[in-house]
Amino acid sequence: MTIRQLSIFIENQSGTLQSVLERMRQSRIQIIACTIADTAEYGIFRIICSEPDRACSELKEAGVAVAISDVFAIELDNQPGGAADVVAIFSEAGIGITYMYAFLLDGRGIMIFRTDQPDAAREAIVRSGLRCLGEKDLPTHV
Amino acid sequence: MIWNPNKECMSREQMRELQGKRLHKIVEYVYHNVPFYRHKLQEMDLSPDDIRTIDDIVKLPFTTKKDLRDNYPFGLQAAPQSEIIRIHASSGTTGNPTIVGYTRKDLSIWSECMARSLTAYGVGRNDIFSVSYGYGLFTGGLGAHNGVETVGASVVPASTGNTEKHARLIRDLGVTGIACTPSYALYLAETMDRLGITRDQIKLRVGAFGAEPWTENMRKEIQDRLGLKGFNLYGLSEIMGPSVSYECDEQHGSHINEDHFFPEIIDPVTLEPLPAGQTGELVFTTLTKEGMPVIRYRTRDLCSLLPGECPCGRTNVRMSAIQGRSDDMLIIRGINVFPSQVESVVLTMKEFAPRYMLIVDRINNLDTLMVQVELRPDVFSATLDTPAAIDELEKRFAAKLKSVLSIGAKVQIKAPGTLERSEGKSTRVIDKRKLY
Numbered sequence: 001m002t003i004r005q006l007s008i009f010i011e012n013q014s015g016t017l018q019s020v021l022e023r024m025r026q027s028r029i030q031i032i033a034c035t036i037a038d039t040a041e042y043g044i045f046r047i048i049c050s051e052p053d054r055a056c057s058e059l060k061e062a063g064v065a066v067a068i069s070d071v072f073a074i075e076l077d078n079q080p081g082g083a084a085d086v087v088a089i090f091s092e093a094g095i096g097i098t099y100m101y102a103f104l105l106d107g108r109g110i111m112i113f114r115t116d117q118p119d120a121a122r123e124a125i126v127r128s129g130l131r132c133l134g135e136k137d138l139p140t141h142v
Numbered sequence: 143m144i145w146n147p148n149k150e151c152m153s154r155e156q157m158r159e160l161q162g163k164r165l166h167k168i169v170e171y172v173y174h175n176v177p178f179y180r181h182k183l184q185e186m187d188l189s190p191d192d193i194r195t196i197d198d199i200v201k202l203p204f205t206t207k208k209d210l211r212d213n214y215p216f217g218l219q220a221a222p223q224s225e226i227i228r229i230h231a232s233s234g235t236t237g238n239p240t241i242v243g244y245t246r247k248d249l250s251i252w253s254e255c256m257a258r259s260l261t262a263y264g265v266g267r268n269d270i271f272s273v274s275y276g277y278g279l280f281t282g283g284l285g286a287h288n289g290v291e292t293v294g295a296s297v298v299p300a301s302t303g304n305t306e307k308h309a310r311l312i313r314d315l316g317v318t319g320i321a322c323t324p325s326y327a328l329y330l331a332e333t334m335d336r337l338g339i340t341r342d343q344i345k346l347r348v349g350a351f352g353a354e355p356w357t358e359n360m361r362k363e364i365q366d367r368l369g370l371k372g373f374n375l376y377g378l379s380e381i382m383g384p385s386v387s388y389e390c391d392e393q394h395g396s397h398i399n400e401d402h403f404f405p406e407i408i409d410p411v412t413l414e415p416l417p418a419g420q421t422g423e424l425v426f427t428t429l430t431k432e433g434m435p436v437i438r439y440r441t442r443d444l445c446s447l448l449p450g451e452c453p454c455g456r457t458n459v460r461m462s463a464i465q466g467r468s469d470d471m472l473i474i475r476g477i478n479v480f481p482s483q484v485e486s487v488v489l490t491m492k493e494f495a496p497r498y499m500l501i502v503d504r505i506n507n508l509d510t511l512m513v514q515v516e517l518r519p520d521v522f523s524a525t526l527d528t529p530a531a532i533d534e535l536e537k538r539f540a541a542k543l544k545s546v547l548s549i550g551a552k553v554q555i556k557a558p559g560t561l562e563r564s565e566g567k568s569t570r571v572i573d574k575r576k577l578y
Contacts, residue, residue: 007527009517011557039529041554046527063559065517069524098528 001122002070003135004052005112008045009065012038020045023062029055032138033103033112046101048073048112048138069114072121073133076102076109086111086130093124105138145261145293146254149401150456157457161404162195164429169193169202172435175220178213179437199404199427200415204438207240210380214238221245221432231279232379239279242379243433249288251430252382255399256289259388262397262454263348263373265319269295272312274322274330275353277301281383282353286321286375289385295319302326305333312346313339319348321375321384324356324364328496331367346370352377352384355464355482359489363496374463380439381426387461395448395460402430405461406438407447410468421446423468424461442468472502472571474509477549481570484513487542493521493535497561504575511551513543519558 010016024031033048049055052068059066076082083102090097090113098114110133115121125132144150152160170190172179182203183189192201210218215238219226226243244252265271271290275282283301290297298317300308309330311317322330327349334344346368351361352375361372374396377384386403387396398405403426407416410423424441444467448460466480473479481500488498495516503510525531536553543551 007524009522009526009532009555009557011560016557037529039532042532042557044527044529044532060519063519065519065522065558067523067527069527 001072001125001132001134002118003048003073003133003138004068005071005114006047006049006052006056006059007067007069008047008059010043010045012041012043017043017045020059020064023059023064024049024055027055027058029058030139032105033101033110035101037099046099046112048103050138070118072113072115072118072125073137074111074113074125075131075133076111078107078109082109083111089124089128089130090115090121093120095120095124105133143261143264143266144455145258147455149399150258150397150458152401152457154457157400158196160401161429162198164401165196165199165404165427166190166193168427168429168431168435169437171432172220172437176218176435178209178218196404199406199438202427202437204413204425204440205436206440207380207442210240210436211238215241216243218436219243219434226433228284230281230284230379230383232281240380242281245432248382248431248433251402252285252385253288253292255382255385255402256285257292258399259350259373259375259385260289260293260295260319262388262390262456263319263350263371264391265290265293265295265348267294269318269348270298270315271295271319271321271348272298272300272308272317274300274302274308274320274326275384281377281379282321282323285377285383285385286350290321305330306337309334309337309339313343316345318345319350320346320368320370321350321352323353324351324360324372325354325497327351327364327368327372328360331364334368341367341369344369349373350375350384350388355466357463357482357486357489359486360496363489376461376464378441378443380436381428381441382431386426390452390454390456392452392454394452395462397452397456397458397460400458402428404429405447405459407445408440410440410442410444418449419446421462421465442470444468444471470571472500472511472573474502474511475549477547479511479547479549483546484543485570487539487546488513488515490542491515491539493518493526494539494555495558495561498570499561500571502571502573502575509575511547511549512554513539513551514554514556514561515539516556516561517558 030050037044056068095117100113102111173190225245228244230242232240273286277283349370349372364372373389375384377386387398389396406425407422416422424443426439428435444465446462495518499514501512540553
C-alpha cells in the first residue's frame with residue numbers, strides 16, 4: 001500500500017543538487033517524482049524513483065546522506081475538489097500529515113503523503129475506497 | 143617495560159640536581175654562543191654564574207615564537223654550521239618558518255626520547271610500525287622514524303597522503319603500531335570503512351598520536367574504530383619534535399623527558415610561575431640541546447603538571463592533556479572558548495562526524511559564534527528527513543554546546559564530506575572579526 005521514497009540531505013549551495021542527480025544518472029536510476037523541502041541552509045530532496053533500494057545503497061556508498069521512508073501515493077479524482085477529498089480522509093480521522101506533494105502519472109494526479117501514523121492512515125484509506133498506488137504501478141524504467 | 147630506568151625512574155632529588163647542573167651549563171653555552179641570549183642576560187645584569195640550581199631558572203628571560211622568527215633563519219643557533227647535521231622547519235603560516243638545526247648528539251637524544259615513548263606504549267622489536275606523520279621539514283615523520291629504528295621495530299615510513307594504499311599496507315603487512323595525528327587516524331578509519339577493510343583483518347595494537355590536541359572522546363572513537371590502544375605523544379619542533387613527553391600504560395598524563403626538557407607552568411598574562419597543579423602556559427628549557435637550545439620557551443600550550451607518583455614506576459613529572467592554546471583561545475562576548483571544548487561535545491553526538499568548524503564574527507557590535515558539523519551518512523534516516531527533525535537535532539546540539547561553553551552558538555548542520563578533511567593539522571576556526 002505504500003511506496004518507498006528517498007530523502008537526501010543537501011546543502012544550499014550551487015552544484016550540490018547537480019552532483020546527486022549526476023550520481024543517479026550514472027546509476028541509471030529514473031526519477032518519477034520529486035520535491036525539495038527547503039530551508040535557509042539546506043534542503044531535503046525527496047524522490048520517488050526506480051529501484052529505490054539500489055539507488056539508496058549506491059548513493060550511501062558515495063557518502064551522500066540518504067534515507068528510505070514509506071509514503072502513501074493516492075490517486076486523485078481529476079476534478080475540482082479532488083485534492084480536498086483526499087486530505088479530508090486524513091483530517092477526519094485525526095491523522096497529521098508530515099508533508100505532501102503531487103505529480104502527474106499518465107494524466108492522473110497522484111498525491112504523496114507522509115504521516116507518522118501509518119497504520120491509522122492505512123485504515124482510513126481502505127475505508128474511503130480511494131486508490132492507493134503500489135510500486136508495481138510506477139513506470140520503473142525507460 | 144622502561145627503556146632507560148636510570149633516567150626515567152631517578153629520585154626527585156637526583157633529578158633536580160642533574161637539572162641544575164645542566165641548566166648552568168646550557169646558560170653558559172648560550173651566553174657564549176648566541177648573541178641574542180648574551181644581550182638579554184647582560185640587560186638583566188645576569189651572568190651564567192648566577193644560575194646554579196634549577197630553582198634559579200625563574201631569573202632567566204623568556205623566549206617566544208616571535209624571537210625565533212625575528213632571528214630567522216640561524217640567529218638562535220648555538221652550534222657552528224659544521225656540527226649541524228639536520229635542519230627542520232616548522233609551518234610558517236603566520237610569518238617566517240622556525241628553523242631548527244640539530245647536531246649529531248641532538249638527534250641521538252631525540253631518538254632516545256622517542257625510544258622511551260615507544261617502549262612505554264609497549265612497542266618492541268617484534269612490532270611492525272607505520273610512521274604516518276609527514277616526512278620532511280615537519281619533525282613528526284623523521285623524529286618518530288628514528289625512534290622506531292632505535293627500539294628495533296620494523297618501520298614502515300608511510301608518511302601522509304595516499305591513504306588508500308596505506309590502509310591496504312596496514313592490512314597486508316600486519317602492521318601493529320602507527321604514529322600519526324589523531325585526525326589522520328580517524329581519516330584512516332574512514333578510508334578503511336570505504337575500502338571494506340574490517341577490524342578483524344588488521345593487527346593494529348598501538349597508536350602514538352600527537353601534533354594536535356585531542357580529547358578522551360576522540361581517543362575512544364579511534365580505539366573503537368581501529369581496535370588499538372591510543373597513546374598521547376607530545377612534542378614541538380622548537381624544543382625537539384615528538385617525544386618531549388609521552389603517556390605510559392596508566393594514561394594519566396604524559397611523562398616529560400625532564401632530564402632534557404625542563405617544564406614550568408606560568409600565568410600567560412603575568413608571566414609568573416604558577417603553583418604545582420594549576421593550569422597555565424607550558425614553558426620549556428632545553429637542558430642538553432646543542433644545535434638550537436632555547437631558554438624558557440613559551441609553548442602557548444595550556445596544561446598543568448600533575449603532582450604525585452605514577453604507578454608505572456617512572457618518576458619523571460607528568461603533564462596533563464593540552465587544554466587549549468593560549469593563542470587559540472577565542473574570547474567571545476568576554477568568555478574564553480577553546481575549540482577543544484566544542485570538539486568534546488561534537489564527539490558525544492552520534493549523528494555527526496568527528497569534525498567541526500567554528501566561525502566567529504561580529505555583527506552589530508555583538509560577537510557571534512557558529513559551529514558547523516557534518517551529518518554522518520550512516521546515521522541519516524527516515525526519522526531525520528524533515529526540517530523539523532533536523533531543527534530538533536540542531537537544538538539538542540546547541541543546548542549541549544551552551545552548557546559546556548557558557549555562551550550560545552548558532553549551529554549549522556552540513557552534508558557529509560563538506561567540511562575540510564585534514565591529513566595534517568586541521569584548521570578549525572575562522573575568526574572574521576576585524577579587531578586588529
